[in-house]
Amino acid sequence: MSDTPQPGIGEQPPLDSSETPEPARRSRYGIETRSIHAGSPPEPVTGARNVPIFQTTAYVFEDADHAASLFDLQTFGYIYSRITNPTVAALEARVASLEGGRGAVAVASGHAAQLVAFYTLLEPGDHFVGSRFLYGGSLTQLSHTFPRLGWQGTLVDPRDEAEVRAAITPRTRLLFTESLSNPAAVVADLAMLARVAREHHIPLVVDNTMASPILCRPFEWGADIVIHSMTKFLGGHGTSMGGVVVESGRFDWSADDRYPGLSRPDPAYHGLTFHETFGDFGFTMKARAVALRDLGPALSPTNAFHILTGIETLPLRMERHVRNAEAVARYLAAHPAVAWVSYPGLEDHESHARAARYLPDGAGSVFTFGLTGGYEAGVRLVEGVELWSHLANVGDTRSLIIHPASTTHRQLTDEQRTAAGAGNDVIRISVGLETAADLIADLDQALTG
Amino acid sequence: MTSPIRMLEADPGLACDPADPSCAVPGVAGEYADDLLVGIYRSARTVAMVGASPNPMRPSYFVMKYLQRKGYRVIPVNPVAVGQAILGEPVVADLRDITEPVDVVDVFRRPDAVPGIVDAAIAIGAKVVWMQLGIRNDIAAVTAEAAGLTVVQDRCMKIEYGRLSGELAWSGINGDRITSKRQALLG
Ligand SMILES: Cc1ncc(COP(=O)(O)O)c(C=O)c1O
Numbered sequence: 104m105s106d107t108p109q110p111g112i113g114e115q116p117p118l119d120s121s122e123t124p125e126p127a128r129r130s131r132y133g134i135e136t137r138s139i140h141a142g143s144p145p146e147p148v149t150g151a152r153n154v155p156i157f158q159t160t161a162y163v164f165e166d167a168d169h170a171a172s173l174f175d176l177q178t179f180g181y182i183y184s185r186i187t188n189p190t191v192a193a194l195e196a197r198v199a200s201l202e203g204g205r206g207a208v209a210v211a212s213g214h215a216a217q218l219v220a221f222y223t224l225l226e227p228g229d230h231f232v233g234s235r236f237l238y239g240g241s242l243t244q245l246s247h248t249f250p251r252l253g254w255q256g257t258l259v260d261p262r263d264e265a266e267v268r269a270a271i272t273p274r275t276r277l278l279f280t281e282s283l284s285n286p287a288a289v290v291a292d293l294a295m296l297a298r299v300a301r302e303h304h305i306p307l308v309v310d311n312t313m314a315s316p317i318l319c320r321p322f323e324w325g326a327d328i329v330i331h332s333m334t335k336f337l338g339g340h341g342t343s344m345g346g347v348v349v350e351s352g353r354f355d356w357s358a359d360d361r362y363p364g365l366s367r368p369d370p371a372y373h374g375l376t377f378h379e380t381f382g383d384f385g386f387t388m389k390a391r392a393v394a395l396r397d398l399g400p401a402l403s404p405t406n407a408f409h410i411l412t413g414i415e416t417l418p419l420r421m422e423r424h425v426r427n428a429e430a431v432a433r434y435l436a437a438h439p440a441v442a443w444v445s446y447p448g449l450e451d452h453e454s455h456a457r458a459a460r461y462l463p464d465g466a467g468s469v470f471t472f473g474l475t476g477g478y479e480a481g482v483r484l485v486e487g488v489e490l491w492s493h494l495a496n497v498g499d500t501r502s503l504i505i506h507p508a509s510t511t512h513r514q515l516t517d518e519q520r521t522a523a524g525a526g527n528d529v530i531r532i533s534v535g536l537e538t539a540a541d542l543i544a545d546l547d548q549a550l551t552g
Numbered sequence: 553m554t555s556p557i558r559m560l561e562a563d564p565g566l567a568c569d570p571a572d573p574s575c576a577v578p579g580v581a582g583e584y585a586d587d588l589l590v591g592i593y594r595s596a597r598t599v600a601m602v603g604a605s606p607n608p609m610r611p612s613y614f615v616m617k618y619l620q621r622k623g624y625r626v627i628p629v630n631p632v633a634v635g636q637a638i639l640g641e642p643v644v645a646d647l648r649d650i651t652e653p654v655d656v657v658d659v660f661r662r663p664d665a666v667p668g669i670v671d672a673a674i675a676i677g678a679k680v681v682w683m684q685l686g687i688r689n690d691i692a693a694v695t696a697e698a699a700g701l702t703v704v705q706d707r708c709m710k711i712e713y714g715r716l717s718g719e720l721a722w723s724g725i726n727g728d729r730i731t732s733k734r735q736a737l738l739g
Contacts, residue, residue: 142726177613196721
């Protein structure tokens with residue numbers, strides 16, 4: 104592997120500064136207020152101020168007519184927790200608010216969120232264009248499992264407009280990218296992708312997990328659907344799996360015949376036309392009433408409660424995650440045992456300019472660096488740290504470290520590892536909320552050994 | 553009374569700048585004050601639904617069913633369906649055929665049909681003309697307001713009720729309502 108950590112591309116055109124962020128949905132309230140209050144008025148029966156854990160599967164109908172209206176989606180209300188649950192609903196409304204979206208569906212994991220979103224938009228035989236820089240598990244899901252469902256994809260560089268355009272076919276139905284990629288920290292050119300998607304009238308779907316809605320709100324740049332693994336920063340404490348799909352409410356699913364599941368009477372819901380009936384939250388209703396109902400990855404109410412509690416401090420946590428990540432990145436960049444550091448907050452990073460634009464308050468806290476000592480040095484580092492946890496996760500209050508070559512990417516050849524950004528010398532870290540000096544001291548003793 | 557619709561200075565006939573993306577988005581906070589909508593729901597008893605369909609999969613049927621469950625009397629108006637009943641209510645051909653007082657005229661027709669509906673709404677003494685999601689006619693809206701009626705455009709009577717009662721959030725929909733009060737605005 105070369106010592107270039109940053110997935111390089113050729114000459115990049117300057118950012119088009121005529122494209123500026125637009126609030127997707129004006130709110131009367133600031134993001135800190137919404138992190139605490141959105142989706143959670145007092146529980147009306149008891150007055151309980153925080154959201155109770157409705158650890159319940161089913162809900163009594165008032166009468167037969169009420170039951171019929173609920174099943175027909177004519178009345179709002181709860182039927183069965185595979186589809187809706189009061190604690191999960193509070194979380195959905197809160198994340199929708201933070202992203203500036205119209206509606207959201209929460210599911211059991213980030214991977215389930217991707218499945219539900221794709222399932223709602225793609226028919227067998229359809230095609231998608233995805234970023235080449237995604238979480239490894241997502242790359243596997245998109246390139247091995249999704250084709251078995253009849254959805255073929257082409258992976259591209261999300262910074263390269265020509266490559267993105269060339270990949271779009273008449274059967275392409277969505278464009279998928281991470282805003283800030285895990286682990287390479289490539290910042291996608293969201294405004295460019297939104298422009299290309301708009302020209303082809305396909306939705307731009309963005310996994311915003313690594314940035315969180317505190318650091319980046321893709322809807323402001325023209326995205327149509329946002330996905331999160333809530334397992335990471337939203338929950339934030341390493342307690343609960345969860346995923347969510349958020350809809351902006353701005354995409355016109357009925358403009359042509361490409362999204363028949365939304366624009367035409369749906370045989371899976373006795374002839375209901377979701378877009379016409381539910382307007383700007385037609386996608387959310389369809390994702391819930393068909394994809395979640397039939398695929399079944401419901402989020403547990405207890406997990407929803409833990410994630411809701413996590414979100415209350417999200418703005419404070421992201422600020423500190425970023426501050427600690429910057430301190431650790433600068434320390435590493437100056438260390439002789441470190442060959443390179445790939446953190447977009449550093450001025451020499453290839454994504455620095457895009458990070459300044461799309462993530463003005465900081466480029467998150469998950470990034471990679473390379474050791475001059477290669478594979479052996481990587482193994483020594485993860486074994487030598489005491490405070491950092493050696494495990495496969497990101498977005499925890501605790502600082503996390505992993506050597507992909509000896510763990511998650513072990514089965515691959517050297518060339519495959521390098522292509523995946525997981526060469527033998529690569530270490531990935533997720534900088535937590537401990538005292539920055541303690542994190543640096545621990546790395547220092549392990550690096551100096 | 554000031555108009556509930558944001559008027560553009562340049563063109564008083566345009567309620568909303570079509571180039572402003574937020575205007576294309578129903579449910580944006582601020583275009584209609586919550587108090588205005590709550591006032592309509594609290595004072596109304598009878599809704600005449602123009603363009604009501606006997607097909608249970610049509611949006612109008614959903615809205616009629618929902619409003620009935622919330623206690624409103626809904627009178628379906630549709631010349632093509634006269635002689636039938638929808639959800640137990642006989643269909644009338646024209647707003648002017650309704651003999652009882654009508655509070656809200658809820659419009660499920662194309663924008664170009666709205667001026668005629670507004671004239672009839674004024675003639676029968678309705679207090680509110682409500683155009684459903686996706687339906688806008690700014691000229692007809694000005695006519696109705698000049699006659700003292702309240703006008704709501706491009707909103708769904710079911711969805712707005714759901715937003716103000718908190719029921720919409722049960723489906724994970726963001727209505728941008730934050731409150732520490734125990735009682736919802738409606739419901
Ligand atoms: C960016 C990103 N997207 C999606 C996922 C998948 O989420 P989950 O593990 O909750 O299924 C992950 C998990 O690491 C991730 O980092």
